[in-house]
Every structure is written in structure tokens, then in C-alpha cells.
Amino acid sequence: MKSLVFSRPGMFEETRFEKIHNIIFEDSQTPSKLVAHEISQLIRNKQQKKEFCVLGLATGSSPIKVYEELVRLHKEEGLSFSNVITFNLDEYYPMDKGNIQSYFYFMYEHLFNHVDILPENINIPDGKVSAEDLQQYCIDYERKIKALGGLDFQLLGIGRTGHIGFNEPGSHYNSSTRSITLDHITRVDAAPAFLGVDNVPRKAITMGIGTVMSAKRIVLLAWGNNKAEIIQKTIEGNVTSEVPATYLQNHSNTTFILDEEASKELTRVKTPWLVTSCRWNDSLKLKAVVWLSELLNKSILKLTDSDYNNNGMSGLLTEEGTAYDLNIKMFNTLQHTITGWPAGKPNADDSKRPERSTPERKRVIIFSPHPDDDVISMGGTFDRLVEQGHDVHVAYQTSGNIAVSDEDALKFAEITQSLCPDCSETQNIISFLSSKTKNNIDTVAVRKLKGLIRRNESLSATRYLNLNDENVHFLDLPFYETGTIKKKNISNEDISIMEKLIVDIKPHQIYAAGDLADPHGTHKVCLDALFYALEKLKKNDFMSDCWVWLYRGAWHEWDTYQIEMAVPLSPDQVLKKRRAIFYHQSQKDGVMFQGDDSREFWVRAEDRNRLTAKKYNDLGLADYEAIEAFKRYHF
Structure with a gap:
């Protein structure tokens, strides 16, 4: 029982x-x-x-x-x-x-x-x-x-x-x-x-x-x-x-x-119309039409009445009238997600665009759980936001120190020792790393060194994208700083750090990692910290004008029907994004947290962005080199 x-x-x-x-x-x-x-x-x-x-x-x-x-x-x-x-x-x-x-x-x-x-x-x-x-x-x-x-x-x-x-x-x-x-x-x-x-x-x-x-x-x-x-x-x-x-x-x-x-x-869950009668809201209609288009390998505008009737969606046609009417409606819905102006296009009709046209110059915070998620996941959009004159801030939520290998840390420590032979702290780091065993947790000094490696790689990437150093924030949320894979539970201190930055900047846009498949859970804790902060701040006047956009990381992408803003990238922007990722040298060539995919992060990012563009094109929309995708979070 x-x-x-x-x-x-x-x-x-x-x-x-x-x-x-x-x-x-x-x-x-x-x-x-x-x-x-x-x-x-x-x-x-x-x-x-x-x-x-x-x-x-x-x-x-x-x-x-x-x-x-x-x-x-x-x-x-x-x-x-x-x-x-x-x-x-x-x-x-x-x-x-x-x-x-x-x-x-x-x-x-x-x-x-x-x-x-x-x-x-x-x-x-x-x-x-x-x-x-x-x-x-x-x-x-x-x-x-x-x-x-x-x-x-x-x-x-x-x-x-x-x-x-x-x-x-x-x-x-x-x-x-x-x-x-x-x-x-x-x-x-x-x-x-x-x-x-x-x-x-x-x-x-x-x-x-x-x-x-x-x-x-x-x-x-x-x-x-x-x-x-x-x-x-x-x-x-x-x-x-x-x-x-x-x-x-x-x-x-x-x-x-x-x-x-x-x-x-x-x-x-995936195709409820194959199981029972559905209550067809706009989201479910789009999901069903995209599914049918992909199933039959037809663009949306080529779907017919019989295509719908033969695949469990006769009830949807009864509501909508004809396949032609439904196809046009869903095609336009997807078309309106595409924009080259992720923070809104000035002096333009924004009724059919994913973002507002005003204010023309927006204050933006890009939250990045690790010190490379920003460029891996939305490097092209990041570049667009800076180029289009917005006040862009990047906030690295954790130091990312555990993802730096002991070999890389030892290399930097030995370089430092060559420049400063009498530096006792450097010698202690070298001694620890040279004799470290599996059960040794990194000392505070080693964690600091590894964090500095990630920090300076991040600054190199943001400078390449023409962002001023004063707009780069290293939050070093305390939950992460354990020296091991297991992290502390999220605390009021973590949330307060997030709150303070949001209050200081008063953003019109927030971008955050909505990728909950991160293999070691940091993305989820960082997202939870943002959600808790938003909940506490939502009564502030400035928050009524703040929109939150979620991107996904190196592991997964939003399903096409979930995407609410699609930012196309030109071939040149794809290359620029790749170069920005390359500045994170400690995360190249055999990264520690590879997950179940042996490709390097820049390859995954490009393949994923090109696949998103191909899916849009297969549905009958324009043929772009690549697309970065976002879903809006309503708080």
C-alpha cells in the first residue's frame, strides 16, 4: 500500500x-x-x-x-x-x-x-x-x-x-x-x-x-x-x-x-495532446506546433490540417479554425523573439519585440556563476550590449577556484617565486601543492591563488569586450568557499551580497544562468541566491522596471518553444565570442569539470548556438550563423 x-x-x-x-x-x-x-x-x-x-x-x-x-x-x-x-x-x-x-x-x-x-x-x-x-x-x-x-x-x-x-x-x-x-x-x-x-x-x-x-x-x-x-x-x-x-x-x-x-x-509532459484533451493556452500551442514541425521535418507555414489531425491535435484546430491561421500565428510568435537589440532598439516600435525601447541606455547586470559562464553562454549578447552603449556590469558570483588544477596553480606559484624568491607565502603554496594528497583540502592561500588566476582571466576577457574594469564585480559568495566540491548551504550573507549590488546599480535588465543541469550544482545555488534577493527587493520602486532574462550554460539550451528572446550572431561575432572564451586559459585543454561531453567549452557553445539557429531556420525563419537564447523570468 x-x-x-x-x-x-x-x-x-x-x-x-x-x-x-x-x-x-x-x-x-x-x-x-x-x-x-x-x-x-x-x-x-x-x-x-x-x-x-x-x-x-x-x-x-x-x-x-x-x-x-x-x-x-x-x-x-x-x-x-x-x-x-x-x-x-x-x-x-x-x-x-x-x-x-x-x-x-x-x-x-x-x-x-x-x-x-x-x-x-x-x-x-x-x-x-x-x-x-x-x-x-x-x-x-x-x-x-x-x-x-x-x-x-x-x-x-x-x-x-x-x-x-x-x-x-x-x-x-x-x-x-x-x-x-x-x-x-x-x-x-x-x-x-x-x-x-x-x-x-x-x-x-x-x-x-x-x-x-x-x-x-x-x-x-x-x-x-x-x-x-x-x-x-x-x-x-x-x-x-x-x-x-x-x-x-x-x-x-x-x-x-x-x-x-x-x-x-x-x-x-512533453506531448500531452497524445494522452488526453488539452486546455490550449498560447504556450502549449507553440510547444505543439514546434513539435509537429520538427516531427514531420516541415517548416511551420507548410503544416496542413491533416498533419494536425493525424498527430493528436484535432482539438487545437477546432479552436483555431484552420492550419493556415494557426501556422501564421505561431510563426509570428517565433519571429517576434528574434532581435539584434537585446536591450531594446531606440526609437522603435517595441510592441512586437522581446525588449522595451526605453530607456535607450539601460543599466544591465550579467550574473555569471563561474568566472567564464558570461562569455560561454552569452558572449555575443554581452558584446552587443556593450557596443550598443548600455551601462553593462558583470558580476562573477563565485571565485571558481576549485576548477583550477593543481598543476596550473603550481605553475603560477613557481613564476611568482622566480620574481620574488624571498616570498614565504609563495614557498608555502609550492610546498603544499608538491606534496598534496587526495584527501588534502586546499589551504586558504592556495584557494586565493586559484581564485586570482580565474579573476585575471575574467578581466582579460571583459577588457577584450571593451568593458571598463570598474564595471566588473567579483562577489566571491561565501557558500562556495569550502575548498571542496561540497558547498555550504546558501546563507543570508550570500543573499545580502547579491541584494547590495542590485540596489547599487538599480538595473533595467538582469541576465542570469538558468542552467540547472550544471554538474556540480553551483549554478542552481547562484540562481537561488538571485531569486531570494529579487523576492526581498521586489517592493522597491526601481524593481518595477527591471526585467530578468535567463540564459543556459555549456550543458543545455532552452527548448525552441521556451525561447522568448533570440539574439542572432554574425560569423564575426561567433569568432569574437570564441576569442573571449579563450582568455579563460585555465579552463581549456582538459578542464577539470568536463561533464559527460569531451568537447571544450568554446566548441560546445558554438555548436549549441549554431544548432539553435538551425532549428529556427528549419521552422521556416531566417538563416543565421548562430543564436543565443534567453527566457524571461517573472518575479
Whole structure:
């Protein structure tokens, strides 16, 4: 029987496509709390019966907010873990417990150090068990779970290969706890935490599919658009060992908890007109027409009545009259997104343009999470804003220091030592970097050096784009300054820094990174900091004249139907943008946080901008060299 927490009417619309119960939320915050409350309810019910509560727990970024809420429930609402026995899904092999990348370290940092669970009730696969003893160790781990009657509740995440735990493609339905070789994609996804894919272990210990499937209740969490494709395959595809998570279709008490981004490829979200009758608002009409045009490889103005009727959109034609009328309307909607004047064209009719014509000279803030996102994501638009005479400010929200390799930092330190042989701080940096091990966190001095490398690369790029240095702001938001991949929670100090800059400049335009698929989460925290600041400032008079435009980073682009401002780039501007990106030398040639794409950032940016232009052209619009895309955020 499914939890009452997730059984409210209207929360799940079962369709012929979907084979697993799933619930979609706007973001991850609310559902994480609901999952935590389901777990706490289970723990308390077991306490009343004087029984143990056996939990299967996951690691990674997905369950962090669940654990935060469980800790809060313990500290503020008296939730006791004295009757809880936990079994973690997996651990890298080999792996020391004290290694900051170990799942042992993760679980104690996020949960076990903060609640009253008995140490002897914590079970995490031992990444240091000898190779000779490993098989028997896995058998004993399995037996211990079975001796307790199996798992009462299993919390899961999902990898892009479809793995649950570390059950990679090919895992058998009846598999039990065992050693496994990690898929390359899994290792690439883990690379940021290990500062490079070469440092990620190639093996792991994992509970098996059979072990997971024996749990009485399973909840799987998936956040972000980088999980959308595998979520669609898992929920709507056939059961196959090539996507191990599809085995969950055969579990009678499983719920997938998704945010909007992770659900976007589900049929009822992506193409709801194929599932049920739709309420056709303007946004859904545009989405449907763009989809149909791309599906049939026809420009919008060539779509016919039969094209709509044969693809589930007869209801739309009933509302609009004819394909001709609808095509013209949607074509014009897209046409009006295109502008060479991102801050508005002076003395022009702005009724069919994405931005206002007044004031002619606008104050603009470009927020850049890392010190290169501005030029990677909107370098051409940046150039246009400066050329067209606006008062442009760039605010680098974080120092970006963790993305500078030790080799680069050592090179600069040795150059500095050559210029200043008696500088003790430089010598300390060289000594630290020369003897640094995997578990060493960079010293403050090393972080400062790495931050200065990023800062001066940024200044070189902004000077190339003719922006004055006084218009470049380095915010160094405190949440980022930990020296590790794991960051602090966003604080009032972070938000206040954002607020102060906005109040000082009183912008007419704000550009910010709306790319939530950033592989190490900094983009999302920076965006949240902006949203919190806007919420606190929105009652100020100047904010009524401030428009916010969101760009996306090196990982993804807005879908065509989502774009509200499309800024075309000429071939010369594409080259100029490339040169601006090149000034960020520490992020070229084998960048530390490459993600799942081996191309360099400038190549990704150009390919993405050219693809956006091609999509517009395929829809029947003008043929541009490249396009940078933006979506407006209404606060």
C-alpha cells in the first residue's frame, strides 16, 4: 500500500504510457520534505509496535534534502532513530572510510553524525575489505538484511545509465550484493567529486537488484533535466537489463518523485495532446506546433490540417479554425523573439519585440556563476550590449577556484617565486601543492591563488569586450568557499551580497544562468541566491522596471518553444565570442569539470548556438550563423 503522503487526488495522472507510479513537483525542496516525513512516519509506527525499522539508504545529491529534513525532525520534533537499522546501497571499491569521496563519509556528514542512531545499527559496504574476503563479505551483508526480514523502505536515486545502487546495465533481476565494474558514464558523472575521471574508482560494492526489489516500499528521487531521458525510458520503456531501473515496473509499491525538469520527456509532459484533451493556452500551442514541425521535418507555414489531425491535435484546430491561421500565428510568435537589440532598439516600435525601447541606455547586470559562464553562454549578447552603449556590469558570483588544477596553480606559484624568491607565502603554496594528497583540502592561500588566476582571466576577457574594469564585480559568495566540491548551504550573507549590488546599480535588465543541469550544482545555488534577493527587493520602486532574462550554460539550451528572446550572431561575432572564451586559459585543454561531453567549452557553445539557429531556420525563419537564447523570468 502506498504512503498516504503521496496519495492525494490529482497528484498522479496514470496514462497508457506510464508503468511506474510517479509524482511531479515544481522543484526538489517540497517533495524531499514529504519523503522525509514518510520515513519519519514509518519509524514512529515501528516504535509504537516496538519493532526495528530497516531502511535502505542512498547517497549522491538527490537525497541530501531528505537527510536535512530528517535531521531537523530529530532535533526539533523529537524523532528518534534508536530503533532504526540502516543498510547503504553501495560504496566505491577500494575506498577508505575516511576518504571525503567515500559514501561512508557522506552518510556520517549528512545524517549519522546528527541523529541518535546506534553505531552498531549502521551498515555501509566496506570499501577496504580484502579481495580474498570480498565474496563472503557480500554474502554476509545480504544475509544480515534477510535476517531482519528485508528492507522496510528503500530510498533510491538513478544514474544516467539507468543504474540503481551501482547495478549497471546488464545486471540480473535476481542479483544480490556483489562487486561490480562501473560504467564509464557513471565514472564521468562522478568525476567532479574526484577532481577528474581518472581518480574515480573503477569498481564498487552494491546491493543487487533482487535485494532492492525485496524492499516493502521503494521511493526513487530524480532531479534535473540531465535525468529526463533515463526517467522516460525507465517509466515508459520495456523492462530490460540494459536499463536496470526498469525492473522497478514489477514492484508493487514504488513511487518515483520527480521535479519538472526530470519529468520533461514523459509523454504526458512533453506531448500531452497524445494522452488526453488539452486546455490550449498560447504556450502549449507553440510547444505543439514546434513539435509537429520538427516531427514531420516541415517548416511551420507548410503544416496542413491533416498533419494536425493525424498527430493528436484535432482539438487545437477546432479552436483555431484552420492550419493556415494557426501556422501564421505561431510563426509570428517565433519571429517576434528574434532581435539584434537585446536591450531594446531606440526609437522603435517595441510592441512586437522581446525588449522595451526605453530607456535607450539601460543599466544591465550579467550574473555569471563561474568566472567564464558570461562569455560561454552569452558572449555575443554581452558584446552587443556593450557596443550598443548600455551601462553593462558583470558580476562573477563565485571565485571558481576549485576548477583550477593543481598543476596550473603550481605553475603560477613557481613564476611568482622566480620574481620574488624571498616570498614565504609563495614557498608555502609550492610546498603544499608538491606534496598534496587526495584527501588534502586546499589551504586558504592556495584557494586565493586559484581564485586570482580565474579573476585575471575574467578581466582579460571583459577588457577584450571593451568593458571598463570598474564595471566588473567579483562577489566571491561565501557558500562556495569550502575548498571542496561540497558547498555550504546558501546563507543570508550570500543573499545580502547579491541584494547590495542590485540596489547599487538599480538595473533595467538582469541576465542570469538558468542552467540547472550544471554538474556540480553551483549554478542552481547562484540562481537561488538571485531569486531570494529579487523576492526581498521586489517592493522597491526601481524593481518595477527591471526585467530578468535567463540564459543556459555549456550543458543545455532552452527548448525552441521556451525561447522568448533570440539574439542572432554574425560569423564575426561567433569568432569574437570564441576569442573571449579563450582568455579563460585555465579552463581549456582538459578542464577539470568536463561533464559527460569531451568537447571544450568554446566548441560546445558554438555548436549549441549554431544548432539553435538551425532549428529556427528549419521552422521556416531566417538563416543565421548562430543564436543565443534567453527566457524571461517573472518575479
